[in-house]
Amino acid sequence: MKYCPNCGAQLPDNANFCSVCGTRFGAPQQNYQQPQYQQPQYQQPQKMTYMDRVRQARQEQKQKKGQIKWWMWALIGIGTYLLIQFNPLGLS
Numbered sequence: 001m002k003y004c005p006n007c008g009a010q011l012p013d014n015a016n017f018c019s020v021c022g023t024r025f026g027a028p029q030q031n032y033q034q035p036q037y038q039q040p041q042y043q044q045p046q047k048m049t050y051m052d053r054v055r056q057a058r059q060e061q062k063q064k065k066g067q068i069k070w071w072m073w074a075l076i077g078i079g080t081y082l083l084i085q086f087n088p089l090g091l092s
């Protein structure tokens with residue numbers, strides 16, 4: 001049951017107009033077409049993918065750095081040890 005917005009008469013829910021005063025109300029038109037703006041085509045998914053790639057690359061670089069560090073320090077240690085022990089460059 002709904003009521004006429006104009007005269008307040010009780011009307012069935014499926015009524016499109018008031019049978020007392022004749023006011024048409026009904027449901028608001030659904031086929032109103034909003035103007036279509038042509039939005040500039042930003043390729044956001046690709047951007048996200050690129051950022052993800054950069055982040056992933058940075059993480060991989062960090063991991064590589066972490067992997068490099070231990071054997072790099074080992075080489076430095078071995079080199080220092082060899083330099084001290086055998087002094088191949090003639091350093092005192």
Ligand SMILES: [Zn+2]
Nearest residue numbers: 004007018021
């Ligand atoms: Zn009415």
